[in-house]
Amino acid sequence: MFYDREKELALLRTFVESEPNTIFFIYGPINSGKTTLLMEFSRRLSEDFVPFYINLRWHAISSPSDFLNILFSIHRGKKDVVKAIVEDLPGIIHGIPVPKALLREVIGNHENAFSYIIETLKKIRKSGKIPILILDELQKVEDLKINGPLLYELFNLLVGLTKELHLAHVFTITSDSLFIEKVYSEAMLHGRAEFFLVDDFDEDTAREFLEELGFKGEEIELVIRHFGGKPSYLTLASLHKDNLEEWCRGELDTRENWIKFKLNDLKRENGIIYREVIRILKSFMDSEFIKIEDVSPGIRWLVKQNILFLDPKKGILRPQGRLELLAIRRIVG
Structure with missing residues (x-):
C-alpha cells in the first residue's frame, strides 16, 4: 500500500527532469518501502519516459549467465523492438525486450548483452523518449565474476549510460547496507553516483x-x-x-x-x-x-x-x- 511519499516523489521527478548524468542508489532499512516508492514513481511518469524494471530479488543468481537471463525479456511480436517499446508497451517494462532470434546471441556473453542495451537505449532516445533503468536488489550480483568482478563491469556500463552517453536515468535499489557502504567507498563512482535514503515514516x-x-x-x-x-x-x-x-x-x-x-x-x-x-x-x-x-x-x-x-x-x-x-x-x- 502506497502512502504519502510526496517529498520523495518530488525529488525523483527533479532527478529525471535533468539530463541523465548520475547513478542513483536508493537505500534504506529493510521494508521501508523503497521498491513501492520506485514503482509508484514509474507509474506516475509521463509518456515521455520509458521505465525498465529489472527485479533480481526472487531469482537464484549463481552465475553471470543467470544475471544476463534476468536482464532481458523475449519480444515475440513482428514489429521492430524499439518501435514496439515506444508505441505499444505501456507503463513499466519488465526486462529489456530482445527478439527471440537474437536472444541466444545477446545473452551469450556480457559484452554482447551490454552492447545490445546501449544500442537499444540509443534508439529509444532517438525516438524522443527517455529511458529509465531500475535494478532492484543489485547486491545479488556482488560476488559474480567475469575475468574479474561482474559488478565493476556493470558499474562501467551504468556510468557509460549516465555520465558519458547521457542515454538513460539509472536507479538501483538495495536493503543491504553493507553493499551500500562498499559502493559508497568505491573510488570509481565518486562524482558519478548519488545516494538517496528511503527511510521509515516519521x-x-x-x-x-x-x-x-x-x-x-x-x-x-x-x-x-x-x-x-x-x-x-x-x-x-x-x-x-x-x-x-x-x-x-x-x-x-x-x-x-x-x-x-x-x-x-x-x-x-x-x-x-x-x-x-x-x-x-x-x-x-x-x-x-x-x-x-x-x-x-x-x-x-x-x-x-x-x-x-x-x-x-x-x-x-x-x-x-x-x-x-x-x-x-x-x-x-
Missing part, C-alpha cells in the same frame, strides 16, 4: 497512515510504540485489529528470541566478535543511533543479520526499526 506520518487504516487513539500509540514508522508492520497491523495488543507483544517476543538465537550461535563460533557485538548493542540502551568511523567485524555481523542498519552517508549505525530497538534493550538491559 511518527506524525505513521499516525496519519494508521488513521487512514481505521486505527484510533490508544491503538495508534500501541502500534507506533512497537513498530515506529515501519510501513510493512503498519499495514500488517490492520489485519490484527481484533487482537492487536497480543499480536504486537508476539512480534516483539519473536524478534527478541530470533536475535538471542543468533547471538548464541555467534558466541559458540567466535567469542571475540560476540563480546564486541554485546558492547555495540549496549550502546543503544540510552540512544537510538551511534556515530561510527569504521565497519568493525562486530558491526559487519550485526548489519549482515539485519539487526542494525548502517547509513554510510551519515556515518551512523542504528537498529533496523523500532522492533529491533526494543528487542535489543530487552536482551542487554
Whole structure:
C-alpha cells in the first residue's frame, strides 16, 4: 500500500527532469518501502519516459549467465523492438525486450548483452523518449565474476549510460547496507553516483497512515510504540485489529528470541566478535543511533543479520526499526 511519499516523489521527478548524468542508489532499512516508492514513481511518469524494471530479488543468481537471463525479456511480436517499446508497451517494462532470434546471441556473453542495451537505449532516445533503468536488489550480483568482478563491469556500463552517453536515468535499489557502504567507498563512482535514503515514516506520518487504516487513539500509540514508522508492520497491523495488543507483544517476543538465537550461535563460533557485538548493542540502551568511523567485524555481523542498519552517508549505525530497538534493550538491559 502506497502512502504519502510526496517529498520523495518530488525529488525523483527533479532527478529525471535533468539530463541523465548520475547513478542513483536508493537505500534504506529493510521494508521501508523503497521498491513501492520506485514503482509508484514509474507509474506516475509521463509518456515521455520509458521505465525498465529489472527485479533480481526472487531469482537464484549463481552465475553471470543467470544475471544476463534476468536482464532481458523475449519480444515475440513482428514489429521492430524499439518501435514496439515506444508505441505499444505501456507503463513499466519488465526486462529489456530482445527478439527471440537474437536472444541466444545477446545473452551469450556480457559484452554482447551490454552492447545490445546501449544500442537499444540509443534508439529509444532517438525516438524522443527517455529511458529509465531500475535494478532492484543489485547486491545479488556482488560476488559474480567475469575475468574479474561482474559488478565493476556493470558499474562501467551504468556510468557509460549516465555520465558519458547521457542515454538513460539509472536507479538501483538495495536493503543491504553493507553493499551500500562498499559502493559508497568505491573510488570509481565518486562524482558519478548519488545516494538517496528511503527511510521509515516519521511518527506524525505513521499516525496519519494508521488513521487512514481505521486505527484510533490508544491503538495508534500501541502500534507506533512497537513498530515506529515501519510501513510493512503498519499495514500488517490492520489485519490484527481484533487482537492487536497480543499480536504486537508476539512480534516483539519473536524478534527478541530470533536475535538471542543468533547471538548464541555467534558466541559458540567466535567469542571475540560476540563480546564486541554485546558492547555495540549496549550502546543503544540510552540512544537510538551511534556515530561510527569504521565497519568493525562486530558491526559487519550485526548489519549482515539485519539487526542494525548502517547509513554510510551519515556515518551512523542504528537498529533496523523500532522492533529491533526494543528487542535489543530487552536482551542487554
